[in-house]
Amino acid sequence: MTLERRYVSSTDVARHAGVSQAAVSRTFTPGASVSPAMREKVLAAARELGYRPNLLPQALQTNRTGLIAVAVGNLHNSFHAEVLQKLTESIQATGRQVLLTKVTSSYAIESMLDQIAGYRVDALISNLAVLSTPMAKRLSELRIPVVCFNSRIKTEWVSSVSSDNRSAGVAAAELLARSGEVFAFVDGMAESPSAHARRGGFQQGLERLGRNPPMIVSSDYSYESGQAAAEVLFDGKTRPDSVFCVNDHVAFGLIDVLRRKGLRCPEDVRVIGYDGVTLAGWDAYSLTTFDPNLDAMVELTLKLTLGETEEGRKGVLRTIPPLLIERRSTGAPA
Amino acid sequence: MTLERRYVSSTDVARHAGVSQAAVSRTFTPGASVSPAMREKVLAAARELGYRPNLLPQALQTNRTGLIAVAVGNLHNSFHAEVLQKLTESIQATGRQVLLTKVTSSYAIESMLDQIAGYRVDALISNLAVLSTPMAKRLSELRIPVVCFNSRIKTEWVSSVSSDNRSAGVAAAELLARSGEVFAFVDGMAESPSAHARRGGFQQGLERLGRNPPMIVSSDYSYESGQAAAEVLFDGKTRPDSVFCVNDHVAFGLIDVLRRKGLRCPEDVRVIGYDGVTLAGWDAYSLTTFDPNLDAMVELTLKLTLGETEEGRKGVLRTIPPLLIERRSTGAPA
DNA sequence: ATGAAAGCGCTAACAG
DNA sequence: CTGTTAGCGCTTTCAT
Numbered sequence: 124m125t126l127e128r129r130y131v132s133s134t135d136v137a138r139h140a141g142v143s144q145a146a147v148s149r150t151f152t153p154g155a156s157v158s159p160a161m162r163e164k165v166l167a168a169a170r171e172l173g174y175r176p177n178l179l180p181q182a183l184q185t186n187r188t189g190l191i192a193v194a195v196g197n198l199h200n201s202f203h204a205e206v207l208q209k210l211t212e213s214i215q216a217t218g219r220q221v222l223l224t225k226v227t228s229s230y231a232i233e234s235m236l237d238q239i240a241g242y243r244v245d246a247l248i249s250n251l252a253v254l255s256t257p258m259a260k261r262l263s264e265l266r267i268p269v270v271c272f273n274s275r276i277k278t279e280w281v282s283s284v285s286s287d288n289r290s291a292g293v294a295a296a297e298l299l300a301r302s303g304e305v306f307a308f309v310d311g312m313a314e315s316p317s318a319h320a321r322r323g324g325f326q327q328g329l330e331r332l333g334r335n336p337p338m339i340v341s342s343d344y345s346y347e348s349g350q351a352a353a354e355v356l357f358d359g360k361t362r363p364d365s366v367f368c369v370n371d372h373v374a375f376g377l378i379d380v381l382r383r384k385g386l387r388c389p390e391d392v393r394v395i396g397y398d399g400v401t402l403a404g405w406d407a408y409s410l411t412t413f414d415p416n417l418d419a420m421v422e423l424t425l426k427l428t429l430g431e432t433e434e435g436r437k438g439v440l441r442t443i444p445p446l447l448i449e450r451r452s453t454g455a456p457a
Numbered sequence: 458m459t460l461e462r463r464y465v466s467s468t469d470v471a472r473h474a475g476v477s478q479a480a481v482s483r484t485f486t487p488g489a490s491v492s493p494a495m496r497e498k499v500l501a502a503a504r505e506l507g508y509r510p511n512l513l514p515q516a517l518q519t520n521r522t523g524l525i526a527v528a529v530g531n532l533h534n535s536f537h538a539e540v541l542q543k544l545t546e547s548i549q550a551t552g553r554q555v556l557l558t559k560v561t562s563s564y565a566i567e568s569m570l571d572q573i574a575g576y577r578v579d580a581l582i583s584n585l586a587v588l589s590t591p592m593a594k595r596l597s598e599l600r601i602p603v604v605c606f607n608s609r610i611k612t613e614w615v616s617s618v619s620s621d622n623r624s625a626g627v628a629a630a631e632l633l634a635r636s637g638e639v640f641a642f643v644d645g646m647a648e649s650p651s652a653h654a655r656r657g658g659f660q661q662g663l664e665r666l667g668r669n670p671p672m673i674v675s676s677d678y679s680y681e682s683g684q685a686a687a688e689v690l691f692d693g694k695t696r697p698d699s700v701f702c703v704n705d706h707v708a709f710g711l712i713d714v715l716r717r718k719g720l721r722c723p724e725d726v727r728v729i730g731y732d733g734v735t736l737a738g739w740d741a742y743s744l745t746t747f748d749p750n751l752d753a754m755v756e757l758t759l760k761l762t763l764g765e766t767e768e769g770r771k772g773v774l775r776t777i778p779p780l781l782i783e784r785r786s787t788g789a790p791a
Numbered sequence: 792a793t794g795a796a797a798g799c800g801c802t803a804a805c806a807g
Numbered sequence: 808c809t810g811t812t813a814g815c816g817c818t819t820t821c822a823t
Contacts, residue, residue, distance in 0.1 A: 520815080
């Protein structure tokens with residue numbers, strides 16, 4: 124009924140081995156000077172008692188917990204799950220651990236910040252669509268270095284890593300303009316910098332090619348909102364024949380509605396997504412998409428998080444070029 | 458370049474407010490007795506300095522960190538992402554936090570245990586396919602209470618919550634036997650208790666109905682292994698017309714290969730999955746599946762984790778009945 | 792190389 | 808109600 128357990132302490136081990144507590148500590152400290160004999164004695168005692176050094180007082184002493192908070196929103200979109208997965212692996216590879224924080228509403232951000240600040244995390248990686256500016260201010264009060272994934276916030280304590288959304292938008296325009304006449308962009312939410320850049324690039328690309336500007340409908344990045352977007356786009360007089368969606372999930376919803384309406388993809392409508400999720404490669408959709416190069420993004424994010432870049436801790440804004448993957452949804456053979 | 462930051466301490470606040478350190482501590486302790494005047498003074502000082510109580514020494518003192526470790530394997534399967542999501546939400550709702558631990562290989566389990574033991578987590582929830590018995594022993598040495606998700610391990614320190622896989626298997630047999638003649642089961646890996654029970658129930662159900670036993674091929678739960686299973690099943694002389702897959706992702710892979718071979722689902726082959734993932738409900742597959750009732754599973758898991766059940770901390774084995782959702786893949790209208 | 796002792800920032804008696 | 812004091816289990820001087 125109770126959670127009471129007492130973990131074995133270094134003092135317990137010291138007593139058991141008949142040595143000082145400091146000796147135990149040294150045995151478990153990588154660079155410390157202990158004689159082989161002593162080390163053996165201590166390790167034996169530790170093994171017998173099932174001792175693991177307690178990282179809490181260690182953190183208290185050294186002022187570093189080895190905990191990195193990772194804030195996520197919704198994991199329904201497999202892209203976000205993938206990001207979390209890779210971040211976690213990389214963080215663990217450095218010997219640190221992930222404090223996972225799921226943020227439900229943007230109002231909940233404040234209290235989650237207090238929570239993770241309480242655990243004295245070494246840094247925070249935010250995988251949230253938006254982390255408002257007042258929030259960034261609060262963070263600097265707490266003195267927590269932050270790196271945002273797919274955002275563009277930048278303050279003294281906040282850096283951001285994002286996909287090169289704008290140039291991807293241009294590339295999408297170029298690909299679709301090869302065979303299309305009427306264009307559409309399924310947007311994300313107003314506050315999202317990624318969606319904004321994708322749209323901007325798409326519009327600019329079409330303009331440069333002398334094409335008509337795209338129709339715009341918005342979405343909330345979900346499958347369902349992709350379906351809703353399709354209902355709007357393919358109901359009126361002028362139907363688009365080329366659609367760039369803000370992400371893959373929206374494209375899936377759109378395509379499913381297209382099919383239900385008897386429209387074929389790619390013959391009647393070409394579709395491009397964004398994120399390069401696994402499902403996009405399956406036969407069911409074979410969706411052309413932008414692979415954001417997650418490995419590179421994650422690696423850079425971690426470098427910035429640990430302050431291992433030239434710029435050190437100063438907030439920076441970095442961009443990773445995505446890779447266009449052409450599939451059947453835009454007429455590619457395979 | 459350095460991660461050096463010093464968080465504001467209660468002593469800092471006390472000095473700033475001209476009161477004792479204990480007064481600060483009390484102000485931030487829910488049930489403590491502090492005068493309104495004192496509380497105000499302290500809170501003002503805390504606000505000015507951006508103070509958040511440090512949970513590390515608190516944990517050191519009270520012997521409870523408020524951290525629950527959640528071990529996950531691969532999040533590629535959206536079912537696991539969903540589980541993680543719900544677990545995290547529930548844990549955070551109790552004011553606790555999640556220490557996310559991704560385990561890559563089963564060999565890595567050992568070192569991950571040491572890590573999380575170091576953080577003195579209050580409990581561990583394992584969402585891994587397998588947590589071997591020697592591992593369970595190691596856990597009891599460390600005195601960490603464990604609850605396994607979808608497993609059947611049970612020791613003094615380890616409890617398990619799982620879907621009622623066996624009766625689901627029986628139900629799958631009953632549904633498929635309505636229109637089928639030749640049955641197949643796409644199995645999971647040998648060590649998995651869930652897969653074993655699903656298969657056992659399916660076989661038993663068919664036998665009771667006087668049907669032939671199913672053909673069996675195995676998979677590793679992935680989409681790709683579902684494809685491979687289909688290549689095997691639909692290549693020989695006798696083709697199954699009714700397939701029960703160990704999970705949804707395997708079913709997706711199988712269905713994609715079916716289609717490529719020109720076989721129609723459900724006309725030529727009826728397919729059932731397991732997990733009730735979101736994608737199973739999309740038009741692209743419309744897959745009949747078992748919804749394991751995640752909410753109930755998560756709730757029970759958390760109750761056991763926090764030792765809030767009648768049994769208290771003793772290891773127990775509990776089962777949640779899943780819900781069969783019939784869709785087009787077995788001939789249901791919608 | 793080892794032990795003794797101080798201190799990290801908190802909680803929890805114990806006085807007053 | 809408030810301040811003082813003693814730890815929680817480590818790391819880290821400082822002696823030896």
